[in-house]
Amino acid sequence: MLTKVILLYPGANLLELVERFFFTYSTWNWQIPLRINKNGHVDQQKLMTIYTPTYPEMSLTAKITESTQKTILDALIKGLKKTMESTSIP
DSSP: HHHHHHHHOOTOOOOHHHHHHHHHHHSSSSSSSSOOSSOOOOOOOOSBBBBSSSSSSOOOOOOOOOOHHHHHHHHHHHHHHHHHHSSOOO
16 A cells, blocks of 8 residues: 555655555545556455555455444544644644
């Protein structure tokens, strides 16, 4: 997941990358599978699909439920808020 953020924001410094990580994944449209490469099949039936960056591509989130997806998203939003609070301190 971090590799994707680094690819999306190549000029960002470390602090920006941490904030962008939480922002990107707390707002990600999880109907779109998360992958590094654009090749491969699309599994639209999963709630949250994250593929390995290696070949053969495999889903890391095959057993995600609505409950675990909510827990993950809540943690990402909490991480984003904490990151934004700590970076806004002068």
